Amino acid sequence: MIRFLAFEKTKMPDLQKNYVKIAASSSGMGYLMAEKKTAAKKAEKKENNKNTWLKYTETEVKEVFEVCEGYKAFISDCKTERECVDEVVRQAKAEGYKDLFSVKKVKAGDKLYATNMGKAVVLFIAGSSPLETGMKILGAHIDSPRIDIKQVALYEDTEMAYLDTHYYGGIKKYQWVTLPLAIHGVFVKKDGTKVTVSIGEKEDDPVVGISDLLVHLSADQMEKKASKVIEGEDLNVNVGSIPLADEEKDAVKANVLKILKEQYDVVEEDFVSAELEVVPAGKARDYGLDRSMVYGYGQDDRVCAYTSMLAIFHAKAAERTAACILVDKEEVGSIGATGMHSRFFENLVAELMDRMGDYSELKVRRALANSVMLSSDVSAAFDPNYPSVNERKNTAYFGRGLVFNKYTGSRGKGGCNDANAEFMAAIRAALEKNKVAFQTSELGKVDQGGGGTIAYIMAQYNMQVIDSGVPVLNMHAPWEITSKSDIYEAMKGYEAFLKEM
Ligand code: MN
Numbered sequence: 001m002i003r004f005l006a007f008e009k010t011k012m013p014d015l016q017k018n019y020v021k022i023a024a025s026s027s028g029m030g031y032l033m034a035e036k037k038t039a040a041k042k043a044e045k046k047e048n049n050k051n052t053w054l055k056y057t058e059t060e061v062k063e064v065f066e067v068c069e070g071y072k073a074f075i076s077d078c079k080t081e082r083e084c085v086d087e088v089v090r091q092a093k094a095e096g097y098k099d100l101f102s103v104k105k106v107k108a109g110d111k112l113y114a115t116n117m118g119k120a121v122v123l124f125i126a127g128s129s130p131l132e133t134g135m136k137i138l139g140a141h142i143d144s145p146r147i148d149i150k151q152v153a154l155y156e157d158t159e160m161a162y163l164d165t166h167y168y169g170g171i172k173k174y175q176w177v178t179l180p181l182a183i184h185g186v187f188v189k190k191d192g193t194k195v196t197v198s199i200g201e202k203e204d205d206p207v208v209g210i211s212d213l214l215v216h217l218s219a220d221q222m223e224k225k226a227s228k229v230i231e232g233e234d235l236n237v238n239v240g241s242i243p244l245a246d247e248e249k250d251a252v253k254a255n256v257l258k259i260l261k262e263q264y265d266v267v268e269e270d271f272v273s274a275e276l277e278v279v280p281a282g283k284a285r286d287y288g289l290d291r292s293m294v295y296g297y298g299q300d301d302r303v304c305a306y307t308s309m310l311a312i313f314h315a316k317a318a319e320r321t322a323a324c325i326l327v328d329k330e331e332v333g334s335i336g337a338t339g340m341h342s343r344f345f346e347n348l349v350a351e352l353m354d355r356m357g358d359y360s361e362l363k364v365r366r367a368l369a370n371s372v373m374l375s376s377d378v379s380a381a382f383d384p385n386y387p388s389v390n391e392r393k394n395t396a397y398f399g400r401g402l403v404f405n406k407y408t409g410s411r412g413k414g415g416c417n418d419a420n421a422e423f424m425a426a427i428r429a430a431l432e433k434n435k436v437a438f439q440t441s442e443l444g445k446v447d448q449g450g451g452g453t454i455a456y457i458m459a460q461y462n463m464q465v466i467d468s469g470v471p472v473l474n475m476h477a478p479w480e481i482t483s484k485s486d487i488y489e490a491m492k493g494y495e496a497f498l499k500e501m
C-alpha cells in the first residue's frame with residue numbers, strides 16, 4: 001500500500017506530461033510553439049523575479065561571497081566606534097588617503113580622511129569642479145546598541161564581582177543575558193595615557209556575561225511582561241569569584257582589581273575616565289546551510305558603513321567631490337560632538353574648501369545645499385515568523401537588494417525626512433543604468449512603531465537626502481542577520497551613486 005502511493009505520486013506527473021506532449025504534437029507546429037512559449041515564459045519569470053541570487057553569474061556569486069568575507073572580518077574586529085575608525089583609517093591609508101589636516105593644499109583627485117575624536121571619520125575624494133557645486137555624500141553610522149560600563153562600576157556581592165552597566169541604544173534587555181560577552185574600550189589615565197582593552201575575542205580569552213534565573217524558580221518572573229523580565233539596573237556583568245587571600249573586605253573585587261593592575265596597569269579610579277563597552281563575544285559567521293547570510297554583532301549599521309567605505313575606495317575622481325561620512329551616536333539620537341548633529345562635517349567642508357584655495361562662508365553654504373546624499377542605515381527585513389508587523393507590498397525582503405525608505409518616522413510620518421520624488425527618480429535611473437538591484441520599503445505597517453536616522457539632520461543644509469540601506473533580521477539583537485546579496489548590491493548601489501550623481 002505504501003509503495004503504491006509512492007509510485008503514484010512520483011510517476012503520475014511524468015505520465016501527464018507525456019499525455020500533454022502527445023496531444024500538442026497531434027497538431028504539428030502547435031507543440032513547437034508551446035515549447036517556445038514555455039521558454040519565453042520561464043525567461044520572463046526569471047526577469048520578473050526580484051530575487052537577485054537568480055540573476056547572478058557564477059563569477060558574480062563568487063564576488064558576492066568575497067566581498068562578504070571582508071565584511072565579516074570587519075565586523076568581527078570592529079565592535080566599537082573607536083575600533084571602526086581605526087580600521088577605516090588603516091584601510092584608507094592603504095588606499096592612498098592622507099590626513100586632511102596634514103596637507104596644506106588639495107587638488108582634484110586627492111584622497112583625504114579626517115577623524116573626529118577617534119569616534120567618527122570622513123573620507124573625501126576631491127573633485128575637479130569647485131566645491132560650491134556640491135558633493136556626492138555617502139553616510140552611515142558606526143555605533144551599535146550595546147551595554148556600557150558605568151563610571152563607578154566594580155562591586156562585590158556574595159563573593160562575586162560585578163560591573164554595573166547602563167545600556168546604550170534600544171535593546172530588548174532579555175536578549176542580552178546568558179550570552180558570552182566581551183569587553184572592548186579604553187581607559188584614559190590622569191596623565192592622558194590610553195589603555196586599549198579587548199577581552200573575550202581571542203580563542204583562549206575568558207568571556208563575561210549576565211545571568212538569568214533558572215526556569216525552575218521563574219514562576220514570578222514568567223508572569224512579567226517582556227519589558228520587565230530583565231530590568232536595566234539588573235544588567236550586571238559577572239567578572240570573577242576568587243577571593244584574594246588575606247583580604248578582609250570585598251576580596252573577590254580586590255582580586256579583579258589586582259588582575260586589572262597586572263594586565264592593564266589601571267586602578268579602580270580609572271573607570272571614571274574609561275569608555276568600556278560590553279558586546280557579544282565572537283566572530284561573525286555564515287548563516288544558513290547555503291551560507292547565503294551573515295550572522296554577526298553590530299551590523300546596524302556597520303553593514304552600510306563598510307559598503308559605503310568600499311564604494312568610495314572603488315570610486316574614481318570625478319567633477320564633483322565625493323564624501324563618505326561614518327558617524328557615532330546615531331543609536332542615541334545623533335547628539336554629542338561625534339554624532340551627526342555636530343558641526344564636524346560642516347567645519348571639514350570649510351577646511352577642505354580652504355585647502356582647495358576657494359574659501360568663503362557663502363561657498364561653504366552652497367557646497368552643502370548643492371550636495372546629494374544617501375543616508376544609509378539598516379532597514380527592517382520581512383520576517384516570515386512575524387508577518388503581522390509589515391505591509392507586504394512596502395516591505396524590504398532578503399535577496400532583493402539595496403533598500404530605499406523614501407520616508408521613515410512614526411504615526412503620520414512624524415519626524416520623517418520625506419525625500420523628493422525628483423531625487424528618487426534620479427537615483428532610480430542611476431541604479432538601473434548600473435544594473436543594481438533595489439527595493440523600496442517602509443519601516444513596518446502604518447502605526448506599528450517606527451524609527452529614523454541621520455537623513456533629516458543633513459537635510460537641514462537644504463541638500464537632497466534619502467534613506468537607503470541593507471535589510472536586517474533581528475535588528476538590535478546581540479546577533480543580527482543580513483543577506484550577502486543585499487550587502488553586495490548595497491556596495492554596487494553606492495558605487496553607482498558616486499559615479500552617476
Ligand atoms: Mn542604525
Ligand code: MN
Pocket residue numbers: 300331476
Ligand atoms: Mn539602530
